[in-house]
Amino acid sequence: MSTLNTAPNIARPDDFYAALLAAHEGLSKAESDALNARLVLILSNHVGDMEVLEEALALARPRG
Amino acid sequence: MNKIFEIPLYPYTRSPDQDAAAPVRRKVVVVGAGPVGLAAAIDLAQQGVEVVVLDDNDKVSFGSRAICFAKRPLEILDRLGCGEPMVQKGVQWNVGKVFFDDRQVYEFNLLPEDGHRRPAFINLQQYYFEEYLVNRVRELQAVGAPIELRGGNKVLSAEDKGDHVALSVDTPEGEYALEADWLIACDGAGSPIRQMMGLDFVGRVFEDNFLIADVIMEADFPTERWFWFDPPFNRGQSALLHKQPDGVWRIDLQLGWDIDKDEEKKPENVIPRLKAMLGDEVKFDLEWVSIYTFQCRRMEKFRHGRVIFAGDAAHQVSPFGARGANSGLQDTDNLCWKLKLVIEGQAPETLLDSYDAERIHGADENILNSSRSTDFITPKSEISRIFRDAVLDLSEQVAFARPLVNSGRLSVPCTYDGSPLNGPDCNAMPARTRPGSPAIDAPVQGGWLLSQLGGGFRLLTIDADAPEVLEEGGIAATRLALSAGDTPELADRYLGDALSAVYLIRPDQHVAARWERYDEAAVRAALNTATGRA
Ligand SMILES: Cc1cc2nc3c(=O)[nH]c(=O)nc-3n(C[C@H](O)[C@H](O)[C@H](O)COP(=O)(O)OP(=O)(O)OC[C@H]3O[C@@H](n4cnc5c(N)ncnc54)[C@H](O)[C@@H]3O)c2cc1C
Numbered sequence: 359m360s361t362l363n364t365a366p367n368i369a370r371p372d373d374f375y376a377a378l379l380a381a382h383e384g385l386s387k388a389e390s391d392a393l394n395a396r397l398v399l400i401l402s403n404h405v406g407d408m409e410v411l412e413e414a415l416a417l418a419r420p421r422g
Numbered sequence: 423m424n425k426i427f428e429i430p431l432y433p434y435t436r437s438p439d440q441d442a443a444a445p446v447r448r449k450v451v452v453v454g455a456g457p458v459g460l461a462a463a464i465d466l467a468q469q470g471v472e473v474v475v476l477d478d479n480d481k482v483s484f485g486s487r488a489i490c491f492a493k494r495p496l497e498i499l500d501r502l503g504c505g506e507p508m509v510q511k512g513v514q515w516n517v518g519k520v521f522f523d524d525r526q527v528y529e530f531n532l533l534p535e536d537g538h539r540r541p542a543f544i545n546l547q548q549y550y551f552e553e554y555l556v557n558r559v560r561e562l563q564a565v566g567a568p569i570e571l572r573g574g575n576k577v578l579s580a581e582d583k584g585d586h587v588a589l590s591v592d593t594p595e596g597e598y599a600l601e602a603d604w605l606i607a608c609d610g611a612g613s614p615i616r617q618m619m620g621l622d623f624v625g626r627v628f629e630d631n632f633l634i635a636d637v638i639m640e641a642d643f644p645t646e647r648w649f650w651f652d653p654p655f656n657r658g659q660s661a662l663l664h665k666q667p668d669g670v671w672r673i674d675l676q677l678g679w680d681i682d683k684d685e686e687k688k689p690e691n692v693i694p695r696l697k698a699m700l701g702d703e704v705k706f707d708l709e710w711v712s713i714y715t716f717q718c719r720r721m722e723k724f725r726h727g728r729v730i731f732a733g734d735a736a737h738q739v740s741p742f743g744a745r746g747a748n749s750g751l752q753d754t755d756n757l758c759w760k761l762k763l764v765i766e767g768q769a770p771e772t773l774l775d776s777y778d779a780e781r782i783h784g785a786d787e788n789i790l791n792s793s794r795s796t797d798f799i800t801p802k803s804e805i806s807r808i809f810r811d812a813v814l815d816l817s818e819q820v821a822f823a824r825p826l827v828n829s830g831r832l833s834v835p836c837t838y839d840g841s842p843l844n845g846p847d848c849n850a851m852p853a854r855t856r857p858g859s860p861a862i863d864a865p866v867q868g869g870w871l872l873s874q875l876g877g878g879f880r881l882l883t884i885d886a887d888a889p890e891v892l893e894e895g896g897i898a899a900t901r902l903a904l905s906a907g908d909t910p911e912l913a914d915r916y917l918g919d920a921l922s923a924v925y926l927i928r929p930d931q932h933v934a935a936r937w938e939r940y941d942e943a944a945v946r947a948a949l950n951t952a953t954g955r956a
Contacts (some may be wrong), residue, residue: 398526403822 362413425709427549428612430480440598443865448474449584453577453615454484457548459608460555460571460734464502465758467569468884469561469763472717475559476591480573482552483712486636488673489545489664492859494821494835495751496540497872497931503552503561503916505540507941512544518647520817520827524654526825537911538863539870543832545836547636548747558798578743580605580615582727605729605760609828613735613791623918625738625789630800630947632741633675633686637696639706640669644941650673651756651814655698660799663699667675670709673699674741676800681808682712718789718796724753725778732757737743742795742830745788752835753781759877759929763953768896773954776843784836791831798828824899835860838932845935845948850920861931864911866904871912874902875931879949881940882925884916888940894949899926 368374381397382390402411439446450466452459455477466473472845491508499505516532519722534542557765562569576592585606593600607615616623643663650661659676666672675695677686685691692711700706712886720737720778722728733750757777801807816823838844838858861882864871880897881888885906892899906913906922926934926948935948950956 391808391813392815395808398818399809399816399823399826400813400820 360407360410362410362417364417425549426553427484427577430573431482431553432477432571432573433480434572434594436483436593436595436790437570437572439600440593440595440698445588445599445601447601447603448472448881449602450604450761451587451589451600452605452606452608453474453477453580454608454610454733454735455479455552455556455571455573456608456610456733456750457488457552457555457747458735458754459606460552460559461498461502461828462606462608462732462754462758464555464558464778465506465571466563466762467559467567468502469675469762470568471758472568474570474572474602476575476577476589477571477590477900478574478576481884482549482556483714484549485634486547486549486666486670486672488548488551488744489666490745490748490832490933491546491551491836492544492744492748492833493538493540494833495748496544497863498649498751498755500540500873501755501877501931502555502558504558507554507557508546509540509544509668511550511705512546513645513667514541514544515645515647515665516542518649518829520627520654520814520829521648521650522814522818523652523929525818528824530714530824530872534662534750537865538619539872539910540863541576543744545664545672547666547670550667551747561585561932565782577614578731580607581621584727602666603728603765606757606761607729607731607735608733608754609735611738612736613731615729616721616731616735621726622722623719624722625717630679630716631677631681631683632716633673633688633692633711634697634714634741635672635673635675635692636666636709636857637668637673637706638709639704641671641700641704641706643671648668651810651829653699655695661699662829666933667729671706675699679715681692687711687713696870714741717797720782720785720789720792723778724781725774730757730761730774730777732781736781737789739788740796742794742799743788743792743832744790744830745833748756748915749784749788752784753777755930756781756784760954763897769953769955774863776954780836780838780841780843783838783841787836788833795828795830799830813875827871843928843934843952843954846944848923848925848936848938849922850918852918852935854917855916855933855936857933857935859933860927861927862915863935864915865909866912868907871904872931872945877929879929879952880927881924881945882916882927883940884912884923884925884939886922886924886938888924888945891946892949893941894946895953897949898946899949909939915944926952 449472452475589600647662662674664672724736732753741744813826846858879903925936934952
């Protein structure tokens, strides 16, 4: 059984963050929303494991 | 030329029951001669149970309605003696195309598994299907089976008296009273019987309307299923094009909620829509147009004493996935053998409660699947539309997104996991034939497995010993002896890692229990469990 990796795992965090913002540059709100949705789907498929995905979904929900 | 759905196939004639001094008691009365009621009646009559079908109409379904029939219903129809004309007349298809906006995003092939007698799906107008069922009723009558079909007989009231049901029936020549030991209500989505009994019908009504049109055209569109999301000719909505026999094409156009149904149905409004879809140059005739507001809901219980509901009367689903008529056939398949055992005193009445348990499980599965399709096809929120469009966009480029596209998950039979009728399982054997599942067809010596199983309890043995007949409390299970060497499909679907197998199979061809070797006490116990006698 795999679990969601919540420890730091990205080697160069600042580079990744910059790349994420760069991908959205010049896009309208609608285009950005669409990009985010595609990105979520692409990464979810890469993860594949339903248990990990469910953990991630739970973690992403607003705390309340 | 008269269409089959314009000809009275079972016109009203006077029955001696109308002139009887006291109400005549019938074993089973079926209300409704739609596909589900006719299938129930044929199933019972084939098993020698007396049945009378009442319908206020006298014709088959007007317009095509359900058009897509899946493999399991065809197998059930084989058992009822009408699978062959369905498959002969029906159109077979495997390729589907998905369009988004103005372009095709991908194409798929269902690639049905080999080694089955029946195809994964056929397309056929519901009126043909009903015609074949009526023909089968006539065939059974010709050989003296106890089945009657009374057109022009409208049920006005039905009352459960505890040991029978009292009916009053209206006819062109006035009312008469009739009694039934058991009543099967197959009177459709609006079920008057359900309303007379004041029973619930809860669920989710989707706020959407569909224009359903059958057009006759001489076009060479291929025999494929084409589905459009947000096409230029129906902005913000969906569309479906599917072929039926006789050059008839089914077109479904989503209309949205806020529409004037009568206005939309007028040919002067329908024809321009279809022209925009098919292209100006294509010549077509409109055979049938209807507007369909769909809903997903079911009764809380399908059995109410001596009144048992089946088909649309018991549950309704959205049209995506062709589950309406298909699941109704699985209802009667499940019910009729149980009712026969109860009527003949071989099983307790409580066996009928397993119909509730098993078919509610089936209805919930269908409702879940079709609700999910609906949520994909008609996104209910901004974010759900964003994800839907993202899936469609990606599906054009990458394979992973294609299984996420949901334009209707086509009907597959239900496995009755956890049913009170299930007996022991054997872990070495394949999951797909575990207790509760419908037996899977396979080629065998001299034909097909399912044809050889037929109806009745069977002991299917593969390289295992067993007596030719095992009788327990008046119910006999007869052996079908096969060998793994017969065909690779048989071993693959029924043995798995086991070297031999003994399957106890129910009359509806669902697996009741399975073992590696025959053990008389265990099989007897499973037979009792499967008939509600444990
Ligand atoms: C306009 C329309 C379009 C549809 N399109 C699709 C589709 O595209 N795909 C799909 O899978 N399904 C579709 N369906 C659903 C599909 O046709 C049904 O699932 C199927 O017909 C259910 O069969 P049934 O026998 O349960 O009920 P029905 O076929 O509705 O039969 C009920 C019968 O009961 C009779 N009856 C009613 N009340 C009484 C009474 N008081 N006394 C005597 N008889 C009575 C009626 O005359 C009728 O013959 C559609 C339905 C409609 C109405």
